[in-house]
Amino acid sequence: MTDYRPPIQDIAFTLEHVVGYDRLAELPVFEHADLETTVGILQEAGEFMAKVVAPANRDGDVIGAVRNPDGTVTTPESFREAYAKLLESGFLSVPFPEEFDGGGFPWVVGLAIQELLQTSSLAFALGPLLTHGAIDALLHYGSDEQKKTYLPKMVTGEWMGSMNLTEPQAGTDVGALTTKAVKNDDGTYSITGNKIFITYGEHDFTEQIAHLVLARVPGAPEGTKGISCFIVPKYLLDEDGEPGERNSYQCTGVEHKLGIHGSPTCSMSYEGATGYLIGEENIGMRIMFVMMNSARLSVGMQGLAVAMRGYQQSLEYAKQRVQGQTVTGEASIVGHPDVRRMLMTQKAYTTALRRLLLLNAVNIDLANHHPDEAVRTRASEVVGLLTPISKSWGTDLGVELSSMGLQIHGGMGFIEETGAAQHWRDSRITPIYEGTNGVQAADLVGRKMPVRQGQSFLEFLGEMREVLPELEAAGGDLAAIGGKVAAAIDLLEKVTGWMLRTGASGDVASVLAGSVAYQSQWGETIGGWLMAKSALAASKLDDAAQAEEQLALAKYYATHLLPKTAGLAGQATAGAGDLFALAADRL
Amino acid sequence: MRIAVLIKQVPDTWGERKLDLATGRLDRDASDRIIDEIGERALEVALQARDAKTADEVVVVTMGPAPAAEAVKKGLSMGADSGIHISDDALAGSDTWTTAEALAGALREGGFDLVIAGNESTDGRGGVVPAMVAELLGLPLLAELDEVTIGAGEVSGSRGVDDAILTVSAPLPALVSITERTPEPRFPNLRGIMGAKKKPVAGQDSSAVGVEGGAAGPGAHSVVTATAERPPRSAGTIVEDDGTAAAQLAEFLAKNRLI
Numbered sequence: 068m069t070d071y072r073p074p075i076q077d078i079a080f081t082l083e084h085v086v087g088y089d090r091l092a093e094l095p096v097f098e099h100a101d102l103e104t105t106v107g108i109l110q111e112a113g114e115f116m117a118k119v120v121a122p123a124n125r126d127g128d129v130i131g132a133v134r135n136p137d138g139t140v141t142t143p144e145s146f147r148e149a150y151a152k153l154l155e156s157g158f159l160s161v162p163f164p165e166e167f168d169g170g171g172f173p174w175v176v177g178l179a180i181q182e183l184l185q186t187s188s189l190a191f192a193l194g195p196l197l198t199h200g201a202i203d204a205l206l207h208y209g210s211d212e213q214k215k216t217y218l219p220k221m222v223t224g225e226w227m228g229s230m231n232l233t234e235p236q237a238g239t240d241v242g243a244l245t246t247k248a249v250k251n252d253d254g255t256y257s258i259t260g261n262k263i264f265i266t267y268g269e270h271d272f273t274e275q276i277a278h279l280v281l282a283r284v285p286g287a288p289e290g291t292k293g294i295s296c297f298i299v300p301k302y303l304l305d306e307d308g309e310p311g312e313r314n315s316y317q318c319t320g321v322e323h324k325l326g327i328h329g330s331p332t333c334s335m336s337y338e339g340a341t342g343y344l345i346g347e348e349n350i351g352m353r354i355m356f357v358m359m360n361s362a363r364l365s366v367g368m369q370g371l372a373v374a375m376r377g378y379q380q381s382l383e384y385a386k387q388r389v390q391g392q393t394v395t396g397e398a399s400i401v402g403h404p405d406v407r408r409m410l411m412t413q414k415a416y417t418t419a420l421r422r423l424l425l426l427n428a429v430n431i432d433l434a435n436h437h438p439d440e441a442v443r444t445r446a447s448e449v450v451g452l453l454t455p456i457s458k459s460w461g462t463d464l465g466v467e468l469s470s471m472g473l474q475i476h477g478g479m480g481f482i483e484e485t486g487a488a489q490h491w492r493d494s495r496i497t498p499i500y501e502g503t504n505g506v507q508a509a510d511l512v513g514r515k516m517p518v519r520q521g522q523s524f525l526e527f528l529g530e531m532r533e534v535l536p537e538l539e540a541a542g543g544d545l546a547a548i549g550g551k552v553a554a555a556i557d558l559l560e561k562v563t564g565w566m567l568r569t570g571a572s573g574d575v576a577s578v579l580a581g582s583v584a585y586q587s588q589w590g591e592t593i594g595g596w597l598m599a600k601s602a603l604a605a606s607k608l609d610d611a612a613q614a615e616e617q618l619a620l621a622k623y624y625a626t627h628l629l630p631k632t633a634g635l636a637g638q639a640t641a642g643a644g645d646l647f648a649l650a651a652d653r654l
Numbered sequence: 655m656r657i658a659v660l661i662k663q664v665p666d667t668w669g670e671r672k673l674d675l676a677t678g679r680l681d682r683d684a685s686d687r688i689i690d691e692i693g694e695r696a697l698e699v700a701l702q703a704r705d706a707k708t709a710d711e712v713v714v715v716t717m718g719p720a721p722a723a724e725a726v727k728k729g730l731s732m733g734a735d736s737g738i739h740i741s742d743d744a745l746a747g748s749d750t751w752t753t754a755e756a757l758a759g760a761l762r763e764g765g766f767d768l769v770i771a772g773n774e775s776t777d778g779r780g781g782v783v784p785a786m787v788a789e790l791l792g793l794p795l796l797a798e799l800d801e802v803t804i805g806a807g808e809v810s811g812s813r814g815v816d817d818a819i820l821t822v823s824a825p826l827p828a829l830v831s832i833t834e835r836t837p838e839p840r841f842p843n844l845r846g847i848m849g850a851k852k853k854p855v856a857g858q859d860s861s862a863v864g865v866e867g868g869a870a871g872p873g874a875h876s877v878v879t880a881t882a883e884r885p886p887r888s889a890g891t892i893v894e895d896d897g898t899a900a901a902q903l904a905e906f907l908a909k910n911r912l913i
């Protein structure tokens with residue numbers, strides 16, 4: 068039995084009416100990916116995930132991934148079984164090129180499938196998520212030989228990948244890593260060093276694992292400019308391309324963690340392991356940036372996923388739990404205004420977040436595939452803007468909303484038996500890895516905002532405003548929502564102006580001090596904008612129930628959630644002075 | 655060998671299932687529609703026979719309004735080679751007999767060696783359609799099989815009864831109905847879903863399957879005399895323990911004929 072109900076209808080609505088899936092479906096490369104086919108796949112994928120993967124999530128938490136004395140790692144049996152079935156289903160291959168046995172669908176379809184997979188089990192889905200990152204790196208920088216050898220098997224999921232960046236002294240500061248790569252006579256490299264926190268660094272889902280490892284060649288420049296990227300397969304390949312001799316590295320430990328117990332977090336010790344250089348020496352960071360856009364978006368999706376699972380579960384609970392007289396007269400606690408507030412907040416935020424993430428992915432597809440260079444360039448700027456917001460706002464909401472799901476359960480939420488606590492514990496890593504949310508904010512203001520002296524950001528605000536006249540013309544509730552969204556966009560423009568001026572004046576500390584609040588303000592405002600767009604789109608359909616639902620959610624968002632942006636604006640522009648008013652030794 | 659599998663679209667058991675009180679018919683918009691799982695299992699039995707090369711072709715057959723096309727598509731995604739969809743406004747609200755007549759009409763000219771159906775649907779739960787179809791087609795019926803073996807000229811299987819297991823067989827052509835004990839149905843994979851788009855589905859109306867629609871209509875065989883909303887659940891009885899709770903409980907159970 069499963070308790071997960073995939074929100075296929077809302078995904079389909081979002082693709083068709085909110086994020087402009089038709090802009091992709093009309094491209095010749097995606098001729099076979101018409102909306103109907105896509106939704107058909109999502110329906111089947113949703114049913115599959117709900118029935119096969121979702122029931123294993125609890126095992127992941129309770130049994131977890133366990134390291135054996137010989138260095139192998141055993142995952143729960145239900146995880147292994149689910150992976151074998153997932154492999155057979157072909158759903159993993161959907162967004163990759165047909166040339167490498169992929170389904171040739173847009174990335175946005177892959178991301179929608181990720182929602183279904185991740186909501187079923189965050190810990191389980193991390194393996195495919197990181198494999199995706201490794202595939203992206205190889206697609207862009209691998210040699211033809213490497214692509215031919217690794218991609219078809221990684222695309223189907225027969226082989227998995229992992230990403231080895233972190234070392235004890237090199238977390239956020241990747242440039243501090245010291246793992247060494249020394250070139251051998253045959254052109255391969257010998258990799259030596261210790262990595263920590265490597266997700267799915269060792270496991271029993273697949274026989275072969277293709278690790279992507281960052282290391283330095285002798286004499287490489289300091290910092291990030293001296294990093295190279297290598298493929299280190301668990302088993303060296305024999306002449307037929309089949310796994311042969313075991314490579315020289317070990318998984319020396321598996322961490323004991325707050326959440327995602329089913330996902331093995333490994334310490335890796337490379338002892339002269341054979342590695343194959345990807346691209347050239349010293350371009351490792353460039354390769355990492357390629358995979359980062361999709362991986363950061365995927366982690367943002369984890370936020371939505373864990374919030375959704377928590378929402379569905381707390382809603383069921385709230386409908387059953389009887390406690391006191393309610394103001395609506397409903398028998399269960401759903402009739403209490405505060406419980407209703409939490410349920411509406413969960414529903415409105417998850418709905419808004421789904422729209423942001425899918426919009427982000429559509430722009431990745433446009434940037435990669437649109438025939439018009441101007442469209443590609445602009446889409447790529449939009450991806451630059453949206454990705455840190457998707458990652459940080461998505462994962463912040465994941466933690467906030469799964470905590471709310473727990474709160475709705477009352478005392479039972481704190482008791483492990485209900486499973487509500489698992490979602491909250493699982494959610495907590497997501498604002499940390501794949502670049503902490505603080506680092507996302509630094510990226511937003513430091514790297515993305517300066518694009519064309521801020522014009523990229525300001526143009527996006529203009530694009531958001533395009534929907535306003537139509538909302539106003541619609542009158543009634545839609546016009547009222549439009550008015551609130553317009554005010555939020557104006558405020559964001561003001562704060563963006565402050566950020567640009569403050570940055571130009573050289574006060575970097577103040578820009579960074581306000582960056583996290585500024586980043587949240589972007590998320591909250593985009594959410595309101597997309598909900599308003601949804602309500603408008605639904606009002607034009609011949610579907611009264613949908614129109615009513617989208618309007619109610621947009622209205623709730625605009626009146627109850629959007630006001631937060633005023634507080635965030637104040638925080639974003641407060642400067643750095645007060646932060647450092649007390650010396651560190653007086654903190 | 656050609657196998658036909660009878661499938662049916664039903665309301666999702668997760669959702670709330672409702673009757674339209676005016677007509678006494680199922681309110682199909684009240685919940686999500688899915689292919690009945692027992693039908694998926696019947697299809698699985700057929701697909702395994704095709705995987706084993708015993709059967710050459712598997713055709714899914716359904717009767718239902720336009721949206722039932724999704725059930726056919728799902729069957730094709732799982733691996734069936736083609737589909738037959740009987741759909742006609744004149745057939746709306748058909749009872750089991752009319753349904754059986756329509757299905758038999760669609761099967762009659764198909765040249766099927768074997769017809770496989772689920773033992774009963776999760777919505778109507780009549781459990782009689784397979785027998786009626788077998789009767790109309792003059793086929794031997796192996797009903798309620800927990801396990802099915804399909805051979806060259808014969809189908810056999812076993813059926814659990816209260817204190818024994820019956821082993822039964824019939825020469826082909828024949829009709830088999832299966833229970834939930836048969837293997838779990840497979841999931842459609844990506845290749846199957848993409849391939850389903852190109853597979854043929856034959857639409858048939860009431861005249862094509864030789865069933866009279868019209869004024870007398872399908873309802874003629876059985877008549878719904880009354881419908882009523884399910885009564886709301888009443889509050890439970892609370893027994894206060896004043897020293898006689900045990901006696902009160904026993905009395906309650908006896909009064910309701912529970913002991």
Ligand SMILES: Cc1cc2nc3c(=O)[nH]c(=O)nc-3n(C[C@H](O)[C@H](O)[C@H](O)COP(=O)(O)OP(=O)(O)OC[C@H]3O[C@@H](n4cnc5c(N)ncnc54)[C@H](O)[C@@H]3O)c2cc1C
Nearest residue numbers: 230231232233238239264265266332499500501502503505
């Ligand atoms: C469960 C788990 C799985 C992981 N999986 C992987 C994996 O598969 N592969 C891999 O390579 N790594 C992985 N990691 C590592 C993860 O990406 C790092 O933990 C993360 O990047 C943060 O690095 P750190 O832990 O060293 O923290 P630190 O970098 O020490 O950060 C400490 C604090 O300082 C802040 N900070 C640091 N630098 C800055 C800055 N420049 N500006 C503003 N704030 C800053 C951070 O935001 C944070 O709040 C995983 C970690 C965990 C816990």
